[in-house]
Amino acid sequence: MATWFSASGPEEGLHRMTKNSMLIRPLREDDISICAEMVASAPLWQRYGLTPEIAAKRLQDALANDGLLLVADDGSGKPVGFVWMLRRGAFDLSAYIRWLVVASTQRSKGVGQKLLAAAEAQVQPPVRDVFLLCADFNGDAQRFYEREGYRQMGTIPDYVITGVAEYIYRKRLSPP
Ligand SMILES: CC(C)(COP(=O)(O)OP(=O)(O)OC[C@H]1O[C@@H](n2cnc3c(N)ncnc32)[C@H](O)[C@@H]1OP(=O)(O)O)[C@@H](O)C(=O)NCCC(=O)NCCS
Numbered sequence: 779m780a781t782w783f784s785a786s787g788p789e790e791g792l793h794r795m796t797k798n799s800m801l802i803r804p805l806r807e808d809d810i811s812i813c814a815e816m817v818a819s820a821p822l823w824q825r826y827g828l829t830p831e832i833a834a835k836r837l838q839d840a841l842a843n844d845g846l847l848l849v850a851d852d853g854s855g856k857p858v859g860f861v862w863m864l865r866r867g868a869f870d871l872s873a874y875i876r877w878l879v880v881a882s883t884q885r886s887k888g889v890g891q892k893l894l895a896a897a898e899a900q901v902q903p904p905v906r907d908v909f910l911l912c913a914d915f916n917g918d919a920q921r922f923y924e925r926e927g928y929r930q931m932g933t934i935p936d937y938v939i940t941g942v943a944e945y946i947y948r949k950r951l952s953p954p
Contacts, residue, residue, distance in 0.1 A: 800889055802896040805847035805860055810837045813849065813860045816879050822916055826939055837862070840876075848896050850880070850889045858884040861893040863900070868909035872948075873901050875910035894926055898951060906952045911937075911944040923947050 805813065814833035817823050823833075840847055840862055849857035859880035867874025875897065880889045898908060910928070912919050920930075928947040935943045 800858070800892055801851040801853065802848050802892055803851055805837070805841065805849045805857070807841065809849055809857045809860070810834050810841070812857050813837060813879075816857070816860070816881055817877060820879060820882070822913065822919075825913075825942070840864075845876075846897060846900055848893060850884075850893055852884075859889045859893055861897045863897045863908075865901070865905065868907070871905070872907040872909050873897075873905055875908060878910075890922060891926060898949070901951055903952065906950060906954070908949045908951060910947050912947055914943040914945060920945065 811830070811834060814830045814837055817833040818828050818830040837847070844865075846861075846863040846865060848861050850859040852858050859878075861878045862876040864874045864876055866872070867876065875894070878890060878893060878897075880893070901908060908928075910923070911934070912923060914933070924930075926949070928949045930945050931948045932946045933943045934946065937944045
């Protein structure tokens, strides 16, 4: 039986869809091309030179290497967004959100919030923090993450591409 995820953690069994609900489930091999296209078609990642081929290869590797990959499924089986988290991807100590994207037609409906919450719910002690990077020009995502409890901790200039600074965001999930 498939393992399905809710914002509160993994659960066995299939969740029934309600009209306004969105299933969060593990990403499957056959989701990769849609997810890669979602990333590569976002103006954000086009600025970083990401193509569908590169995105698909990274997702394949992440799937093979135990990355946490969850998709939002509107019930049709087709992903409308996904999150990729490395469980110890920051400083070998904290979780790191590598990619979070929602299809452009499905934004501002709470899908991103659900994906982020589902990824956070998979963080297990002793890991207590989630980190991520957000481009200085991506004001919408900065607002989104701040609303979800992330705090800007610093800036890395010219990190991924020249002329763009990456803001470091952190959320502490549990007290020391
Ligand atoms: C950033 C991103 C993942 C957010 O996903 P999303 O599904 O649009 O996010 P949410 O809907 O949960 O929240 C975003 C907005 O919807 C609103 N919202 C949240 N839940 C809602 C709901 N149930 N109904 C209507 N609106 C809702 C929020 O108020 C928020 O508005 P604001 O940004 O004006 O403050 C998405 O915009 C995206 O894919 N962007 C491009 C890629 C990107 O920048 N990724 C992050 C890289 S660091």
